[in-house]
Structures are given as structure tokens and as C-alpha cells.
Amino acid sequence: MTDTPTLAEVVDLGRGQIDVDAVLRQLVDRADTAAPTSIGFPGAVDLDHTEVMARLGRRLWNNIGDPATDPGGAAHTKALERAVIAWVAETLAMPADDRWGYVTTGGTEGNLAALHAAHRRHPRAVAYHSTAAHYSIPKILDILGVRRIPVHAHPDGELDYDHLAAQIRRRPTRAAIVVATAGTTMTEAVDDTDRIHAILAPHAPGGHLHVDAALSGVPLALDGRLRLDHTSGIDSIAISGHKFFGTPTPCGVVLIRAGIRTPGGHVTYTDTVDTTITGSRCGLAAALLWHAIATHGREGHRWRVSEARHLAGYAVDQLTAAGWPAWRHPHAFTVVLDTPPEQVRKKWLLATDGPMSHVICMPGVTKGQIDALVADIRAAAHPTPAASLPRPRLPVTPQAVR
Structure with missing residues (x-):
């Protein structure tokens, strides 16, 4: 009886005849098997x-070119x-x-589009992140x-x-591009853009305030804690689509003040205006985002935010009760914990x-996934109460973006 070939062996395009069905089945089976223990990354x-x-x-x-200009054809x-x-x-x-934007390939392209506009606006600026x-x-x-x-x-992730x-x-003659974060990678900390705007406002050469809000942008906006009104001082923002909306393809949204967006020229043969980073863009991603919004609406997504935060609070309680240090920011889906033993990390996909x-x-x-993780930590170690993790500075309040 022969061993089942590995994925690397069956995908080799130089092998001759390939069992395409077997390759696709193995990809799906592998992902399905890992899904219950994959809770360390946002999706x-x-x-x-x-x-x-x-x-x-x-x-x-193909959503080629600026969103406002429809290309030829209907696809x-x-x-x-x-x-x-x-x-x-x-x-x-x-x-x-005072807004312009488009559907991107994800948070990174959104950051690139916004910072490109900021750089064109202030070519000699220094960026702070x-x-x-x-x-x-x-x-x-x-x-x-x-x-x-x-x-x-700070140790809790805030600027x-x-x-x-x-x-x-220290650089009084150079414009300042400041990148704030709404949901840092490890702790989901949120930088206070009111305080950043107050720092930028008296800076004579001017500046640009961009917010990388890949994970927390939509949840905080639904709370009313992240706003881009005229008083916010925020010039651009990038949001991920595949995180909170869980689309099956990476995507995102970038929004930039209309007056400072990067201008684009008309492309004759596509009959569109070239204002985006990638040119040809995935129209399926826009449809997936539209479907997620249309089928749930603001109230449905507010409920999803609330349920996720409740589960994060439950996870902190369960880990702490097991003697394993853990904490979270009040607004966050992210639960920070002492790194578990190696055998736990081999089973569970944790960042x-x-x-x-x-x-x-x-x-x-689900609670079942959290309970299973806590049980594995209990079985693999002898946790005792500790204060080894960086924790939010007191008093602990939701980190308001404005």
C-alpha cells in the first residue's frame, strides 16, 4: 500500500497527467481540517x-480604472x-x-494609495509611524x-x-505625514487621532493624517468612535474587507479626501480614468463586499461586533480562570496572552x-473553540497567575479615535 502523495508532489506541472480533482480536494480538505484551530489571524x-x-x-x-467611470462592455x-x-x-x-475611494486588494494597497496621495501633496514631507x-x-x-x-x-500597542x-x-520646516493605526497587529490598540490632529494642527508646513484601520475600522465606525467628518483631521483611511466581512478573497476599501486624491489621466482604449494603483481590479471583490453589506445592514453588523466582543471577554475570563495571563482592549476582538507551550502552538494557529x-x-x-484552546493550555502546562504581559494603561477605557 503506497502513501498518499503530498500536495507538493501532486501539483508539479512537469509531471505529465495531473489529477486536478485530487489536487483541489486536498487543498479543501487541508483547509477544512485546520479551520477549527485557526483562530490567531483575523478573518x-x-x-x-x-x-x-x-x-x-x-x-x-474587471473594474478597470476609476470607480466613477464605467469601461466598455458589461462585465x-x-x-x-x-x-x-x-x-x-x-x-x-x-x-x-469631500470623499473619493475604491475597492482595493486589501489594506496594504489602501495604505499605498493613501500614502501615495499624501506624498504627492507634500513631496518633501517626513513620515511618522x-x-x-x-x-x-x-x-x-x-x-x-x-x-x-x-x-x-506603549507596551499595550498605542502610540x-x-x-x-x-x-x-525636531523638523519644523518639513511637512508631516502621520500614520495612525486603528487596530494594531498584536494587541488591536487604537491610536487617538484627536491627539494626533492637535499635534499636527499648529505645524506650519502642514501635514497629512492617514489611518490604517484594516481590522477595526468598520467595527469602530459602527460604534460611532471612528469618524471622518470635517472636524476629525483625518485625510485618508484604509480598511480591509476580508477581515470583518470575511470575503473569500483578499480585498479592502480606501477613502481619501476628494481634494487630495491622486489625479489620473484618461486612458483612451479602456475609456476610463486611471486613478487607482492596480488599474485592472477585481470586480468579484466589490460584489462580495456589497453582498455582505446588503444582506446584513448596519444593525446586523453591529450585532456581529457585539457578539465577537462578548466572546473575546469570555476568552479572557476563561484563560485567567485557568491561571494563564490574558487581557484585551475593551473594544477589541483580539485577546493577548502569554505564549502557550510549543505543543499547543503546533495544534493551534496563533499569532x-x-x-x-x-x-x-x-x-x-465559537465558545467551543475557546474552551478547547483553554483545555489544551491547561493540559500542556501548569499555569499560575502572572503579570508577564504588557497590559493596557489605567484607566482602561475604549480607545476613542475621536
Whole structure:
């Protein structure tokens, strides 16, 4: 009896005849097997996108060019894309006369589009970003050739505003591009953009305030705690689509003030305006986002936020009762815990950074999964109460974005 071939063996396109069905089946089986213990990275699993995939998944939907200009032919979903942009912008209280955006491939492209616009606006600017910022931020600034200054973050992940102010004061003749984060990678901390705006406001050369809100943007907007109204001082924001909305393809939304967006030229042969980073864009992603919003609405998504936060609170309680240090920000789906023993991490997909790990109680994660994780930690170690983790500074309040 022969062993079942590995995936690496059966996908080799140089092997001759390939059992395509077996390859696809192995991919799905592998993902299905891992799903119950994959709770360390953000991706909601409670929304059913089957209808969209069944109806639209058999053809190319190309939303090439600016969302406002429809290309030739009918195989695009720009009407849905415009509706998604409007819904997200309205949820963020962004004025209708001062907004522009599009559906992206994810948070990184959204950050790139926004920071590209900021760089064109202030070509000599210096960029400031937290040491807790997503890894895409320094990468993007390096690609754009923007000088960047890392700013300290507190142990709980929030930006050190005194250090930011001091760094900006050191460069009084250079405009400042500041990247805030609404939901840092490891702790889901939220930077206070009111405080950042107050630092930027008197800076004579001006500046640009961008918010990387990949994970927490929509939940905080539904709370009313993240707003892009005229008083917010926020110039752009990037949000992920496949995290909170759980779409089966990476995607996102970027919103930029209309007056500072990157201008684009008309492309004759596509009859569109080239204002986006990628040109050709996935129309299926826009349809998936539209479907998720249309079938649940704001109240349905508020309920999803509430349930996920309740589960995160339950996870902290259960871990703490087991003697394993854990905490969370009050608004967060993310539960930070001491890194579990190796045998636990081999079974459970947890995000780990040295002594710190986290689980993310995204919509669709269950109490049963949390209970099973806690039971495995109990079995693998002899936890005792400890204070080894960085914890939120007191008093603990929801980190308001404004």
C-alpha cells in the first residue's frame, strides 16, 4: 500500500497527467481540517458568500480604472463598488462632497494609495509611524522614497504622543505625514487621532493624517468612535474587507479626501480614468463586499461586533480562570496572552511574537473553540497567575479615535 502523495508532489506541472480533482480536494480538505484551530489571524467565518461565488464566479469581472467611470462592455461591478464606497464612507460620517475611494486588494494597497496621495501633496514631507504599525507601512514609505521616523509605542500597542510631538518639533520646516493605526497587529490598540490632529494642527508646513484601520475600522465606525467628518483631521483611511466581512478573497476599501486624491489621466482604449494603483481590479471583490453589506445592514453588523466582543471577554475570563495571563482592549476582538507551550502552538494557529501571542475572536469563532484552546493550555502546562504581559494603561477605557 503506497502513501498518499503530498500536495507538493501532486501539483508539479512537469509531471505529465495531473489529477486536478485530487489536487483541489486536498487543498479543501487541508483547509477544512485546520479551520477549527485557526483562530490567531483575523478573518470572519460567519458570513455565507456561496450565492455570489456561484452566480459570479464563472466569468471575469474587471473594474478597470476609476470607480466613477464605467469601461466598455458589461462585465464589471462598478455600480456595486460605488455603493460599497458610499456605505463605508457614510458609516464613517465622511462628507459626501469631500470623499473619493475604491475597492482595493486589501489594506496594504489602501495604505499605498493613501500614502501615495499624501506624498504627492507634500513631496518633501517626513513620515511618522508607530513601531506597532503594520509591516506594510515602512515598506510602502520606502517604495515611495519618503523619509520615515519610527515613533515609540506603549507596551499595550498605542502610540506615544509625546514622542510623536517631539519628533515633529525636531523638523519644523518639513511637512508631516502621520500614520495612525486603528487596530494594531498584536494587541488591536487604537491610536487617538484627536491627539494626533492637535499635534499636527499648529505645524506650519502642514501635514497629512492617514489611518490604517484594516481590522477595526468598520467595527469602530459602527460604534460611532471612528469618524471622518470635517472636524476629525483625518485625510485618508484604509480598511480591509476580508477581515470583518470575511470575503473569500483578499480585498479592502480606501477613502481619501476628494481634494487630495491622486489625479489620473484618461486612458483612451479602456475609456476610463486611471486613478487607482492596480488599474485592472477585481470586480468579484466589490460584489462580495456589497453582498455582505446588503444582506446584513448596519444593525446586523453591529450585532456581529457585539457578539465577537462578548466572546473575546469570555476568552479572557476563561484563560485567567485557568491561571494563564490574558487581557484585551475593551473594544477589541483580539485577546493577548502569554505564549502557550510549543505543543499547543503546533495544534493551534496563533499569532506569536516572542513571549506574546494572541487569538482573535472574529465573528464565527465559537465558545467551543475557546474552551478547547483553554483545555489544551491547561493540559500542556501548569499555569499560575502572572503579570508577564504588557497590559493596557489605567484607566482602561475604549480607545476613542475621536
